[in-house]
């Protein structure tokens with residue numbers, strides 16, 4: 001009999017994950033003015049660890065008080081009070097035998113002024129997504145083109161947030177470079193039309209990500225994880241391919257491979273979807289140019305899809321299935337018949353209703 005890869009351990013940096021299943025980062029928009037998530041939202045993460053997930057990502061934590069926030073009710077990890085709120089959650093996740101990772105983001109051109117205390121919207125170039133903001137029903141505001149000062153200031157926000165996470169005891173930090181938010185805005189020519197050292201060639205578009213990673217790694221001890229999330233799609237204009245060709249995407253991955261990171265997390269609309277007009281999926285295209293540990297996410301909902309997704313990656317992450325079903329890991333292990341959930345079903349994530 002073949003060994004059960006999905007439920008076999010995997011070592012990454014100094015951590016041995018007990019299986020290959022993780023909770024994907026999920027924003028819940030439950031924080032009040034103090035930028036601390038609701039108690040039941042924090043307990044949800046602990047419960048997913050107790051129910052068998054080997055690695056648990058937080059929601060996307062906002063990196064500053066000026067321009068980083070993209071949605072109402074997001075959380076921060078910049079003040080002692082915020083750090084103190086997360087510390088017991090992190091240690092409870094660890095006591096359940098799981099690894100706790102904080103994901104952080106700056107939303108870039110996806111912001112709208114009202115959700116940011118300083119009211120700014122900034123991005124590499126003054127270009128908006130084509131679609132309207134579904135939460136406001138209005139066009140996204142034209143962002144200010146980031147100055148050198150803005151770039152350094154924003155990097156400081158990533159560094160300070162990483163320090164907050166280290167202080168709160170997190171095992172790892174994830175830099176969110178996916179989904180059409182700030183780092184992704186720099187990586188993609190769809191949103192980056194700069195003519196200075198941060199735009200134009202792939203190397204130049206990668207420069208901002210490089211500077212963020214380098215600055216953050218300095219405050220994240222060697223024995224804690226630093227992961228980077230990437231996607232070829234954004235939440236606005238979701239059908240646009242953010243990288244024009246497989247070569248361009250693989251060039252970015254090769255640049256990431258040289259960085260001091262412990263894993264790459266690839267987010268897709270569907271793990272098995274073929275990408276860039278090729279016969280390969282995103283995990284295969286990524287794996288072809290890096291030996292870094294690879295996480296894959298997107299429409300993994302039952303035993304068969306989990307096993308298949310794991311053929312080209314080391315860890316699978318689930319969002320909707322694990323959000324809606326507290327017993328998902330056990331159900332997958334038992335090979336139970338499970339169904340794919342529609343996006344609208346995940347809207348319970350944003351209600352005041354505590355989830356099981």
Ligand SMILES: Cc1cc2nc3c(=O)[nH]c(=O)nc-3n(C[C@H](O)[C@H](O)[C@H](O)COP(=O)(O)O)c2cc1C
Nearest residue numbers: 024025026027059060267298299318319320346349
């Ligand atoms: C409620 C909800 C919130 C999400 N928030 C985030 C987030 O904060 N950061 C992120 O990288 N992805 C976020 N995502 C995307 C998921 O991590 C995942 O990539 C996507 O849902 C596809 O996985 P699935 O098919 O298992 O749901 C969110 C998804 C959902 C459903």
